Amino acid sequence: MPPQIRSAIASVPPYRPGKPAPSGPGGVSFKLSSNENPYPPLPGVLAATQAACERMNRYPDMANSELIVALADKHQVGEDQLAIGTGSVAVLYNLLQALAGEGDEVVYPWRSFEAYPIAVQLTGARSVQVPNGPDAGHDLEALRRAVTPATKVIMVCTPNNPTGPIVDHDRLAAFIDDVPDHIMIVIDEAYVEFGTAPNRARGLELIGPNVASLRTFSKAYGLAGFRVGYCVADPAIAGAVRAASAPFGVSLPAQAAAVASLAAEDELLHRVQELIKERDTLADGLRQLGLTVPDSQSNFVWLAAGDRTADWAQQFTAAGLMVRPFVDAPDAGLRITVGEPEANRLVLRTAAELV
Numbered sequence: 001m002p003p004q005i006r007s008a009i010a011s012v013p014p015y016r017p018g019k020p021a022p023s024g025p026g027g028v029s030f031k032l033s034s035n036e037n038p039y040p041p042l043p044g045v046l047a048a049t050q051a052a053c054e055r056m057n058r059y060p061d062m063a064n065s066e067l068i069v070a071l072a073d074k075h076q077v078g079e080d081q082l083a084i085g086t087g088s089v090a091v092l093y094n095l096l097q098a099l100a101g102e103g104d105e106v107v108y109p110w111r112s113f114e115a116y117p118i119a120v121q122l123t124g125a126r127s128v129q130v131p132n133g134p135d136a137g138h139d140l141e142a143l144r145r146a147v148t149p150a151t152k153v154i155m156v157c158t159p160n161n162p163t164g165p166i167v168d169h170d171r172l173a174a175f176i177d178d179v180p181d182h183i184m185i186v187i188d189e190a191y192v193e194f195g196t197a198p199n200r201a202r203g204l205e206l207i208g209p210n211v212a213s214l215r216t217f218s219k220a221y222g223l224a225g226f227r228v229g230y231c232v233a234d235p236a237i238a239g240a241v242r243a244a245s246a247p248f249g250v251s252l253p254a255q256a257a258a259v260a261s262l263a264a265e266d267e268l269l270h271r272v273q274e275l276i277k278e279r280d281t282l283a284d285g286l287r288q289l290g291l292t293v294p295d296s297q298s299n300f301v302w303l304a305a306g307d308r309t310a311d312w313a314q315q316f317t318a319a320g321l322m323v324r325p326f327v328d329a330p331d332a333g334l335r336i337t338v339g340e341p342e343a344n345r346l347v348l349r350t351a352a353e354l355v
């Protein structure tokens, strides 16, 4: 008999990454399927990274010291409130591992981030998915009603991937007050830098013994390929995440790139402002075509395409645009990342011809 894989692992659905850019007419080719930042690295960030490569024979700083100091300063939190990992998805895996297991439940909105069901299942806990409201945003009342004595963690994704809306700050604060203190609430803020709505949740102001915020360098900071993310939490929770994570996870070049990116934050956030303008133009343009697009507070837009999802995805691919179809009912749709201005214009021209 071969070795037996634990059932929690054997039945894990694979994570499906966004597909690579297709080749369209005349070589047109844009990848709008992974919410990546279309801007190339800043020269200063690249130089810091290259310098770090000179030391690749050495292990990285396991404590991520420089990055921890820079983040503690940026967010005005204690260094012991931070835990860094190879992307915020890895931090989430460790956080869930620390808090949930066999017999437990993890409650989260759906549709939301594709990594949640996988991360939950790996712990052996059960996923409890709560449908979003009619505006494609979270239904906090329904999330509260889904809590049972087995609930250990509730995920909140604001802005929500893949649909776009934020959670209102005051309503989230009231929700946190209302949830029993032994339940961890994880606020995934992967796209927080792209939010513009005045009432958007400010996760860091809500951090407490049972509330954590997840952040990433992958989106606004343009370091998706380097895998750096972190959580801001109570020291006990941050410590548990560090304890659960593999040592030396974040590479030396990745740490250097993240530190250099924080130093170049003004320039990077200026790029974010440009992407926000592009996003709003894209969303408005799609709505003018009569398409249903929920409010987007992130670097992507959601097309509620329903049973036309697969067909429309094909039409975008044929035009040289790889978008991200989510085909399973009842809320099938397409997520389109805000890309280069030429890509966004082509999205609108293609959308005008969708059949």
Ligand SMILES: *Cc1c(COP(=O)(O)O)cnc(C)c1O
Pocket: 035, 086, 087, 088, 089, 090, 113, 157, 161, 188, 190, 215, 216, 217, 218, 219, 224, 227, 228, 229
């Ligand atoms: C992209 C994304 C992340 C971040 O992933 P990394 O592992 O940091 O690259 C986390 N949460 C959501 C909802 C995301 O879309």
